[in-house]
Amino acid sequence: MIKRYFLTLMVFSVFISSLNAQSICIDGKFNDWNGVTTNTDAANDGNGVDMRGFSVANDAENLYIRLITNTDINIGDSINLYMNIDADNNTSTGFYSNGIGADVAWRCGYGYGFYYHDGTKDTIYASQLGIAGLTTYKNDTFEIAISRAAQVGNPVKNLFIGNSVKINFVNGLSGGDYMPNFNSTYTYTFSNQLTSDFAPMELAKCNANYIRVMSYNVEFDGLIDAARTNQFKRVFQAINPDIIVLNECGSTSYTLAKAKLDSWLPLGTANGWVCYKVDGGNIICSKYPVSYATNINPSRKATVAYIDLPATYQTNLLVIGTHLMYFSDGDSTRQREADIISAYLRDMKAGTTAYKIPANTPFFIAGDFNMVNNYSPLNTMLTGNIVHTETYGTGSAPDWNGGQLSSENAKVADKNMTYTWRPNDVGGRRWPGKLDYILHSNTNLEIKKSFVLQSEIMSQARLTQYGLLASDSYIASDHLPIVADLQIPTSNSLLFTVQWNGKVNTAWENPANWDCSTVPDKYSNVVIPANVPNYPYVNYNTEIHSLTLNNGSTVNVKPTVKLLVNGQ
Structure with a gap:
């Protein structure tokens, strides 16, 4: 009734x-820290990274730490910045650091740390601590999660054994900043007040009219690596996408990608999947016909594909698949790549591109953006603010409605975090971060569900439900597939x-x-x-x-x- x-x-x-109490999500947004006490530090009180404050919270799964600095930094390159944790709140154990006995000294800029115990020191890595942090690009605020179930040492033992910890940050430069200040300590007592508002996501598409897109960096031509074929097959089948953007396919042909998809996800049609490879490393595949595909950045990688959706949809769909320059020193190239994409969208709206795109056609940009240093390339694609105007002209708002694009902050399906990359080896010297993105127009397009798939953290029941093995995403690639279900206007709702x-x-x-x-x-x-x-x-x-x-x-x-x- x-x-x-x-x-x-x-x-x-x-x-x-x-x-409902809001739990902490490691997503680089920080709104969920409202109401959590910030412990402040004076400005300009030490050399190197100038720390201004930190906050600490927890739920049943993680210890959360927010770090605030005086200026934007790349925390992944801050080689003198240490985060020290006295996990047993015992000054007589661990490494002495500004009044605490640090059991863990995490070297933020190196992506690994040390565990001090029983008079010895072990090197520890992100996977052992269950540590993750955002943002991956330069910022003045970062949030970090450390698993309360972390086990370290040899023999292995639980890191957190009591109900309180001490934490400090130290800049290892001569005269570097301390937070809390020198000869001051900070103790945090675990609380039961904050409970998670997250639950593992159902992977299925909820409405047959939604169009499921997937962006996946398959790491060094993973689709043609026989040792990883079965892992990719199970991941693709669990997600069952309609449109796919693949990165790092330099030696992979579009015909091989099509053959894989026709085998793994057969459509039962005469032509099967449609795949295009028109740049040096990206492949775009679609269940639907593709009218046009071109590389808009001949010196690098940015493929535009115009997808012919079934007649029930009121519009077709434009896809831009890209893989921006890697390395933290690739900012200049990444910025020019972003400028080119924004210039294309400007010209598309003006009707001056070689292939005319009808007004109000929804579109998305997807791929590995490698946002590991400056934020500016991402900002350019979101806002249309072209930096190199002398080469690419003046920018304009990229959406048809005169607004900026939206960035889908997809969560890992089984964890309240939004990273898309993590080291797929125990000794990986970076913590998980967000490298892969889906940006989208808001004209004639709404995202109804999104997720990042990481099989190694799924329960056995969920693995069985979706036909996966725990090791599938771990073996397949160091990147994780990012997925979004698009709602586009239809004639038959x-x-x-x-x-x-x-x-x-x-x-x-x-x-x-x-x-x-x-x-x-x-x-x-x-x-x-x-x-x-x-x-x-x-x-x-x-x-x-x-x-x-x-x-x-x-x-x-x-x-x-x-x-x-x-x-x-």
């Missing part, structure tokens, strides 16, 4: 003041049922509370079953197609917020 009268009553319900499960909290807008990990929209028939852990609370204006409340179930709507059912 659809109970619209219930919604009308609940609009005037009493405001629920104690809403396909309705689909979305059921509430409430397994995390009461937030209607949290995908983790819904089967298929997708928040309902105006095409959704919503079902609220009885006997769920939490019933939904609507915090933002929302429109759905229908609402079914099973006996005993409820929906609360925040005052001043509207929940529209089929436009009413």
Whole structure:
């Protein structure tokens, strides 16, 4: 039964003041640190990196640390910056550092650290600490997660054994900064107040009308490496994409990529998959016909492909697949590559490109952006702000509506973090970071679900569900596939049922509370079953197609917020 009268009553319900606590997501956005105490440090009180503050939080899985500096730095190149952790809160054990007994000294710029125990020192790596940090590009704020289940040493032992730790940061230069200040210490006591609002995502596409895109750096021609073929096959089958951008395919032909896809994901059509390779390393593949493909950056790699979507869609789709220059000293090349892409979008909107793209055609840019130093190339693609105007002309806002593009901050499907790369060897000397991106227009395009697939952290039940082995993504590539489901206007709106499960909290807008990990929209028939852990609370204006409340179930709507059912 659809109970619209219930919604009308609940609009005037009493405001629920104690809403869901927001957990920390390692996504480089930092809004979830609001309300967490910042321990400040004086400006210009030491040589080298000038640290200004830090915050600490935790949930059941991780210890979280936010670091604030006085100016933008590349934390991955800050070779004199140490993060020291007294994991047992015992000054007499570990390495003495500014009043604490540091069991772990993490060398931020080297991507590894040391574990001090029993009078000895072991080198430890990111995978052993379960450490990850963002942003990967230069910034003045960073957030870091360290697994509370980390095990180190030989013989292996738990790193965190008590309910409190001491933390400091030290710049190892002569006269370098200390935080807390010299001869001061900071103790953090673990708390149960912060609980995660994340749950593993369902990988399935929730609506057949959505177009699933995948961007994947397959690491040194992985598709033609016989030792990795089965791993890639299982990953591709679990994701089941409609359009694919592949990076690092320098020696891989488009015919081989097509043959793999026709075998792994057969379409049952006469022509099968369509693949194009028109630059030195990117391949774009599509279940749908491709009218046009070209490399817009002959000196590097940037392929544009115009996809002919089925007639049920009101528009076709433009794809730009790119792989920006690698290495932290590749900023100049990355900037020019970004300028070229933005110049193409400017000319596309003006109708001056060789192949005319119809106005308001939705588009996305995907690939390995290698954002390991300056933010400027990413900013150029988002805003259209061309830096080298003397060569590429004046930029303009890239979206058809005069706005900037959006960057999809896809989470790892089984972890509340947004990295897309991690070392796939124990001794890898970097912590996980975000290198791969999907940017998209907001005209005629909305992303309904996104995720990054990392099989090695999935539960056995989920691995079985999706036909994966734990080692698949680990063996396949050091990059992880990033996936997004696009909603593009159609002539026949396909309705689909979305059921509430409430397994995390009461937030209607949290995908983790819904089967298929997708928040309902105006095409959704919503079902609220009885006997769920939490019933939904609507915090933002929302429109759905229908609402079914099973006996005993409820929906609360925040005052001043509207929940529209089929436009009413």
